[in-house]
Amino acid sequence: MSPPSYPIQLAIVEDDARVRSLLQEYLGHQPEFNCTIVVDSVEALWAELDLSLPPRVLLLDVSLPGQTGIEALPELRKALPGTDIILQTMHDDPERIFQALRAGATGYVIKNATSLSQYKQAIFDVLAGGAALSPSVARKALRHFQPAPSQQPELLSPRETEVLQALTEGLSEKQVAARLNLSPDTVHTYVKRLYDKLKVRSRGELLSRAAKGDL
Structure with missing residues (x-):
């Protein structure tokens, strides 16, 4: 696997303004990353993708106004075949995890249990070929699936x-x-x-x- 090209182009889709601001502020100031797209809905993401290069990693909220993150995943996977998509949510129920993995997510993190530094590590994990899963998600996924x-x-x-x-x-x-x-x-x-x-x-x-x- 070839090493990633720096800076990593990131896209963030998050409707919670506080979380969105925290992620943009922290990740955008890391030398390894460049936050090229920061929006609050899937619909806004599509509009930005028409104007920007495809991101290498996409942080995608599950519960969004309009089309949800899980609903958008299949279409996003087709449109962005070279993009790793990490879902972020407040929920770690097995059914959501199953839907996310089946739809092509390469990561699934719990927002209120993931520090900013852990977000950074999650991105590095998927770039290294791993699957970024919060500990509680990994346990439930392994037990349920x-x-x-x-x-x-x-x-x-x-x-x-x-x-x-x-x-x-x-x-x-x-x-x-x-x-x-x-x-x-x-x-x-x-x-x-x-x-x-x-x-x-x-x-x-x-x-x-x-x-x-x-x-």
């Missing part, structure tokens, strides 16, 4: 199965390497094999299928 046994258990080697399990827990490739005592390059090779064998094209698709027990 524990991947079902593979329909073709002989398809994956024991090591590939270990890598797959770590990926579905939201670990980045670097974190998988540390857990399994492998080099990052070796883990990256295993990930490419998993994509080929399981016929998925992205981390989001892999997590979505794992959440549905469809691996």
